[in-house]
Amino acid sequence: MRASQQDFENAVNQVKLLKKDPGNQVKLQLYALYKQATDGPCNVSKPGVFDLVNKAKWEAWNALGSLPKETARQNYVDLVSSLSPSSEASNQGKSGADVKVQESKDIVVTSEDGITKIMFNRPPKKNAITFQMYQDIILALKNASTDNSAITVFTGAGDYYCSGNDLTNFTSASGGMEKAAEGGAVLLREFVNSFIDFPKPLVAVVNGPAVGISVTLLGLFDAVYASDKATFHTPFSHLGQSPEACSSYTFPKIMGSAKATEMLLFGKKLTAREACAQGLVTEVFPDSTFKKEIWTRLKAYAKLPPNSMRISKQLIRKNEKEKLHAVNAEECSTLKERWLSEECINAIMSFLSRKSKL
Numbered sequence: 118m119r120a121s122q123q124d125f126e127n128a129v130n131q132v133k134l135l136k137k138d139p140g141n142q143v144k145l146q147l148y149a150l151y152k153q154a155t156d157g158p159c160n161v162s163k164p165g166v167f168d169l170v171n172k173a174k175w176e177a178w179n180a181l182g183s184l185p186k187e188t189a190r191q192n193y194v195d196l197v198s199s200l201s202p203s204s205e206a207s208n209q210g211k212s213g214a215d216v217k218v219q220e221s222k223d224i225v226v227t228s229e230d231g232i233t234k235i236m237f238n239r240p241p242k243k244n245a246i247t248f249q250m251y252q253d254i255i256l257a258l259k260n261a262s263t264d265n266s267a268i269t270v271f272t273g274a275g276d277y278y279c280s281g282n283d284l285t286n287f288t289s290a291s292g293g294m295e296k297a298a299e300g301g302a303v304l305l306r307e308f309v310n311s312f313i314d315f316p317k318p319l320v321a322v323v324n325g326p327a328v329g330i331s332v333t334l335l336g337l338f339d340a341v342y343a344s345d346k347a348t349f350h351t352p353f354s355h356l357g358q359s360p361e362a363c364s365s366y367t368f369p370k371i372m373g374s375a376k377a378t379e380m381l382l383f384g385k386k387l388t389a390r391e392a393c394a395q396g397l398v399t400e401v402f403p404d405s406t407f408k409k410e411i412w413t414r415l416k417a418y419a420k421l422p423p424n425s426m427r428i429s430k431q432l433i434r435k436n437e438k439e440k441l442h443a444v445n446a447e448e449c450s451t452l453k454e455r456w457l458s459e460e461c462i463n464a465i466m467s468f469l470s471r472k473s474k475l
């Protein structure tokens with residue numbers, strides 16, 4: 118049920134009664150959601166670099182993009198309810214219960230045991246990523262980079278990890294394909310940048326098939342654990358598209374150019390074991406024990422000294438950052454052209470009219 122205006126006003130009052138300071142990140146989120154719910158998208162100018170507090174508030178609000186007012190209102194109510202004394206008590210009572218820190222419609226973010234979990238949560242559409250989900254993930258990563266968790270984990274709800282970009286993103290956007298391609302390229306660049314710059318260990322728990330951008334992004338993760346039911350598929354040529362998420366650079370580096378060509382140009386689908394043999398996946402587990410084994414292991418990793426892990430990641434990644442940003446920029450401008458090509462439009466239309474499937 119959607120939150121009413123009255124629910125929202127009750128939540129606003131409830132915040133004032135909180136006994137425990139929820140911390141700066143949560144306060145920023147509350148501020149941003151409140152502004153979005155009452156004033157709509159941020160259209161005020163960005164405060165100067167030295168106005169740190171107002172700049173942080175502006176960035177949190179601006180990161181919500183075009184999130185509808187009603188969704189912001191609902192998210193605000195959900196967030197306050199997860200902070201209220203009654204839910205604090207019930208969370209403490211349930212050992213191992215995840216604490217919800219952000220809930221958008223199709224991305225659920227929880228934090229527990231030193232792990233922030235970002236979950237694709239759109240099983241009826243195989244977790245295909247909408248424009249809104251890209252924005253939600255950017256915000257989730259921004260929050261996770263400064264929250265008190267040690268590691269951040271991506272996974273999928275249901276039988277799929279993720280079926281990649283939602284193929285209706287471009288066809289259903291208002292303003293036509295050209296405007297959608299323009300906006301899509303800007304959004305994609307920011308989205309991938311938030312992975313390139315993410316400071317803490319980033320882990321993928323690949324619970325099932327992964328397609329498109331959910332595969333290419335894995336080259337920017339620090340560890341990738343997969344169920345033996347997972348597959349890895351990048352059908353860019355079939356879709357008249359080209360690689361993204363820096364995979365034109367990371368994949369040849371990880372697996373060599375011959376194997377990268379088979380995936381990125383010819384769309385060869387890999388099993389989890391093949392992806393592991395080629396270095397894209399860290400380790401494969403039998404599906405029957407996957408979840409139990411992997412979460413036990415990740416909880417142990419999350420107890421390691423967080424600063425040490427962050428500093429080690431920085432040492433491993435820092436020499437590549439500039440290159441990755443340049444690759445990302447080039448891939449996005451190439452894709453913007455591809456999305457308007459006849460090859461791509463025909464492929465998407467063909468999928469939508471149920472003539473083709475992968």
Ligand SMILES: CCCCC/C=C/CC(=O)SCCNC(=O)CCNC(=O)[C@H](O)C(C)(C)COP(=O)(O)OP(=O)(O)OC[C@H]1O[C@@H](n2cnc3c(N)ncnc32)[C@H](O)[C@@H]1OP(=O)(O)O
Nearest residue numbers: 241242243245280281282283284301304305329330474475
């Ligand atoms: C900011 C913009 C950035 C853009 C970045 C670009 C990235 C590039 C990519 O990610 S390319 C990859 C795009 N993904 C695909 O091409 C996958 C398309 N989907 C399929 O081929 C199949 O659906 C499947 C193989 C994933 C699953 O097949 P299955 O038979 O098991 O299930 P259904 O086909 O019946 O799917 C169930 C419903 O889910 C919808 N759906 C699945 N994937 C997508 C998708 N990517 N986009 C939109 N919708 C998708 C499907 O249409 C079904 O919906 P329905 O039940 O309403 O019919």
